[in-house]
Amino acid sequence: MRVLSATVLASLIAWPNLLAAQEQEPDSLRAEIARLEARLDSLVAQIEGMRLAVPAEQDDPIARLRAAAAEAAGAEQQRGDPSEAEDQQFSGRQRSLQALNPEISVTGDIFAQFREGSIDENNFIPREFEFSFISALDPYSRAKIYVAHHEEGGDLEIFEGLGGHGEEGGEEDGHGGASTEIEEGYLEWVNLPGGFSVAVGHFRQRFGTYNRWHGHALPGSGYFLPYQVFLGEEGLAQTGVSVHWLAPFGPGAYEAWFEVTRSGNESMFGESNEPSFLGHVNTFWELSPSTYFELGVSGLTGD
Secondary structure, X not given: OHHHHHHHHHHHHHHHHHHHHHHHHXXXXXXXXXXXXXXXXXXXXXXXXXXXXXOHHHHOHHHHHHHHHHHHHHHHHHHOOHHXXXXXXXXXXXXXXXXXXXXXXXXXXXXXXXOOOOOOOOOEEEEEEEEEEEEEEEOOEEEEEEEEEEEOOOOOOOOOOXXXXXXXXXXXXXXXXXXXXXXXXXXXXXXXXXXXXXXXXXXXXXXXXXXXXXXXXOOOOOOOHHHHHXXXXXXXXXXXXXXXXXXOOOOOEEEEEEEEEEOOOHHHHOOOOOEEXXXXXXXXXXXXXXXXXXXXXXXXXXX
């Protein structure tokens, strides 16, 4: 009886405290819920502010993907060899419309002369205007076209039958005729295996040093006398195939050309249309930053 009485007494004593705790619990829960709601509203406001502060390009999904790819690439480099990561360079492979367009340039060659007794005549002659179109089709091939418009006159006639009507040339001082022609037009493949390059089309041949140059790029008013006597006023330019080889050893640079063309130069071959063969070997040594030595040998044969 004593144990039962003590248990009942203890229950009666604890019951009021339990009722009081149950009455206080809903209030504390409401306060905690209110505090969490206020905290949640604060976090939502902060996130909204951060989203508004992000630039438009970063908010773009494509921009985010690019940023993630760049971050992944940086992490990959850090995991690799640090020296290799420093030497490695990245370049974009995209091509814009501007890169697909050819490079176009115009060059003018104007001849001026003054002689006693010819003050009233036309002393300024536009000997040539050249338009060049160069297009990189891909990393290994290029297309080149040079179109030139010629005006007669303004050439120095050294020998009879060579040159135009210039200050050494006869009694005709003006320029009466004009012509337009394609000086060069060919496709070129470069960086081929073994140091080779190939050109197909109509091109100025690698005979000597200056025949490869156009008239406006020469150091004088025209080609040198040996070129004019043997190759004509405009030099040697024919249609065919040219193979170039750059030797992979040194010191210096060693190059060789072998060209097969259709004989179209009247000074050399007349009216022959038979194939002609050209070979050229060239060596180059740089003696100092401002001095070099170059030696070349050319050979040409045909009917």
